[in-house]
Amino acid sequence: MLYWLFKAVLYPVITSLFRPEVKGLEHVPLTGPAVLASNHLSFSDSIFLPMVVPRRVSFMAKSDYFTGRGVKGRITAGFFKGVGQLPVDRSGGRASEAAIDLALQVLDRGELFGIYPEGTRSPDGRLYRGKTGVARVALTSGVPVLPVAMHGTDVIQPIGRKLPRIRRVGITIGAPLDFSRYEGMENDRFVLRSVTDEITYEIMRLSEQEYVDVYAASMKEKLAASLKERRTQGRAARAAGGGAGAREASAAAVLAAGPGAASTTQRASEPEPGPEALGDVGSALPGATGADDGGSAPGVVSGGAPEPAPRAAPDERPGR
Secondary structure, three states: OHHHHHHHHHHHHHHHHHOOEEEOHHHOOOOOOEEEEEOOOOOOHHHHHHHHOOOOEEEEEEHHHHOOOHHHHHHHHHHHHHOOEEEEOOOOOHHHHHHHHHHHHHHHOOOEEEEOOOOOOOOOOOEEOOOOHHHHHHHHHOOOEEEEEEEOHHHHOOOOOOOOOOOOOEEEEOOOEOOHHHOOOOOOHHHHHHHHHHHHHHHHHHHOOOEEOOOHHHHHHHHHHHHHHHHHHHHHHHHHHOHHHHHHHHHHHHHHHOOOOOOOOOOOOOOOOOOOEOOOOOEOOOOOOOOOOOOOOOOOOOOOOOOOOOOOOHHHOOOO
16 A cells, blocks of 8 residues: 555656666566566666556665664654565575575565565676576476666756756566476576576666676775775875975876776676675575585586577467
8 A cells, every 4th residue: 555655755856857768678577476587776766667557566675774763763664664665674694595585475476576686786787697696596396588778867856965856767578488398496506697698688788788697796896905905095195205206106096996897897706795785776696505616517608708508489478
């Protein structure tokens, strides 16, 4: 009830101010469960996508948003409940499995479940490697996956900006992907990686983003570490000799970081990170244990765009 009240109030405001251009809305089933797997550019992705889809879409949100105290805490909790967010514990372990179960409960009710395979917002507008939680949900539930591309939301509300700029945004919804050929293989880590890469490939095709074959969370950590190092060197230089030394130290730090500091497209050798925030409004679902430990699994082109897994015959793919 609260969801539809919020939507009734926000829909005319959002559509008049941001004039979202929506393509592929006919791919959303009128009834029955489905997963909406989207790229993640901005906090506002979780506002625009549910607004343009005529059915209810449930995303996950960290439980902290629902437990705040005082007037602000109650307003925040009411807002996230109103826009269809589901509280989830991001501490890992059993909480990660609980996130999977929560997603399956939504789908068991015949509803739409939204997820960002990247696990967190893109730090630079590019598309990053997907985490395998989306594949686990799809294979366990047996429901179709609709790839979604958000366009321009990072321009109106980049990371760190509280209020969005008034500009037009776009949303493209692709034809549903059918993974019934992998029935009963939801615990096979290579299958999970292959399915995730196929979904990511379709998102990349719709969004036309540059693909980076590392996790967005890992890239954010590298960028944060590089920035911290440059700041430390700058402070040390200023303490040692004033402005000229600071400029020299800053230039040296940039050179030390190298051109690949923020543009690497090589496969990360580290294991898949744990549950990451879906931007500011959710938790990525975990992949199978050890599913992404080093190397390229079948269906992946190391250092480039993900190669889609073998496709089902045309009559096996709904919406094609």
